[in-house]
Amino acid sequence: MTPPKVSVVMSVLDGEDYLREAIDSVLAQSFADFEFVIVDNASTDRTPEIIASLDDPRIVTVTNTEMLNLSQSLNKGMATACGDYVARLDADDVAMPGRLEKQAALLDSHPDVVLVASAATEFSGADDFPGTAPLIPPQDHDALMTALARDSILSHSSIMFRREAALAVGGYDEAYAYCMDYLLYFRLAERHRLAALADPLVAIRMHAGQITHRPEWEARRHREAATAFRDILARGGLAPDARRGLRRYLILTSLRMAVLSLRAAAPGKAACWFSRALATGPFLFISVVASSACRRLRRA
Template structure:
C-alpha cells in the first residue's frame, strides 16, 4: 500500500548531519510516510549511514554524481506518496510538522503547496517568518521564494499532471522557480508555526555559491515581474533592491536613497497593495541587515525570505 506522504531528501556527502535529519523525519507523529533518500554520488560515509537505519520506511536511490536538480527530479519520479514533503539532509523537522501540514492541505483542496516558518541554528539564529496567505505568497514571489524549500509539502499529482519539474537552467534557485510555476496552478501558503530547524554553516549553497545563486534568483525575479506587467527592470537595479552592498550607516543611507524607493514602487506596480506591503517589509529587513551585520556575514536568508 502506498504511503500518504513521500519525504524527499537528496544528499551528497552529508554524513556529518544525515542521521539526525533522518531521525527527525522517521520520528514524525504522522507515520504514514516513506523517506526517499536520493544519494547523489556520495563518497563519504553517507552510504554506510543509510544502510545502518533499520526502519522499513526508508528507501534509498543511488545515483552517480548528477547534481541537485537531477536528484530532485529522480525523487519526484520515484515517489509513491500522494503528497511530497521536502527535507534537506542537514536540517531537522519538528515532530508535528507533517501532521499539521497534511491536515491543512486536507482542509484546503485549492492549495497546491504549503510551508512553515523556520528557525536558524548552527552559525545563525532566529525565527524566519514566511508569508501566510496566497495573496501574500504571490506578492513575495515577485522578489524571492515564498516557501522555505525544506519545509514544503506539495500535491504530487499537480506536479505529475502538469509535468512540472525542477529546471536545470535555474540551478541554485530551482525552488524559487518551482514555486513561481506552482503559483500559477493553485494557491500557496505557510502555516504559522516553526516546522523546521534550518542549519546554517559555511558549506551550504547560499554561502559557497552566493554570486551564482543571486544571479539566478535575480533572473527569476525579473521574469516574475515581467509576468506581472513590470518588464524591463535592469538586472543591476533588481539585484540592488534585494541585496544591498556594504554595511554600516553609510551603506544603509545609500540603499534607502537609491534602491528602497525603486523596490516599493516596483511592488506597487506589480502587486498592488500586497506588493507594497511585501516591498515595505523587505526594505525594513534589508536596512536592518545592513546595519547589524559585518560584510560577508549574511546567511543568504535575508535574500529570500520574510524575516
C-alpha cells in the same frame, strides 16, 4: 499495497556530519503514513554507509552514479515517490515532530491549496537548537506571493506539495541549480493557491560547509536568480503587487551582480548588469536605489 499519503524526498551529497540527525527527525514524526525517499547524489564520504545501515521499511533509497544538480536529483526522487504529497527536507536540517501531520492536514482540508510551507528557525548546533525566533511567512495566498516576490522568505526544507500538481508544471526546472524552489512556487501559483503555517516546523542548520554560504558560488547564485526572475515575469500570471515586488527584487539582484563584477575587476560586465537593472524600470530603479541609500544612512 496502498501507497503512502506523504513522500519525504531528500537529496544528499557528502552529508555524513548531519545526515543521521536529519533522518532521525523524519523517522520520529507523529504522522505515520509516509515513505522516505533518500537520493544519494554520488557521495564520496560515509553517506552511503549511513544510508545502508538504516533498517526501516519506510526508507526508499536511490543512488546516483554521477553527481547531478539538486533539481535533477530531486526530480529522480519525485519519480520514485508514490505519495500524494511530497515533503522536502535537506540533509542538514531537522523536521519538528508534528511537521508532516500539520502540513498534510492543511492540504487535506484545503483542496484548492497545492503547496504549504511553514515558518522555520535557524540554528548552528545542539547548544542553540531549535534556534532563533522564526520569520513567520504570510498565511494567505495573495499576501504570501507578494512577500515571496520581494524576498526569498520560505525555506525549501519547509514545503509540502501535491505531487501531481508539481509534475504537471514539469517538476523542478533542471536548468537551475539554486533557484529551483523559487521557480516551482511561482509556476504552481500560476494555476493554484499556496499557503503557509505560522508554526516553525523545521529548523535550518547554518554551517560553513553550506554551498549557499561559499563566496565562490555567490555570483553564480545571483546570476541564476536574475535569470529566474526574468523567466517568472515573462510568463505573466502574477498579481500587480507581486509583479512589482519581483521587478524590485530583479533590480536588486542585478545591482548585486554589478558590484560583484566590479570586485572581480570586470567593469564591462558591471556596466551590463547596471544597464539590466535600469532597463527593468527606470522609475522603479530610482525608488529601489533611494530606498537602499536611506536604509544605509539609518544604519550609519
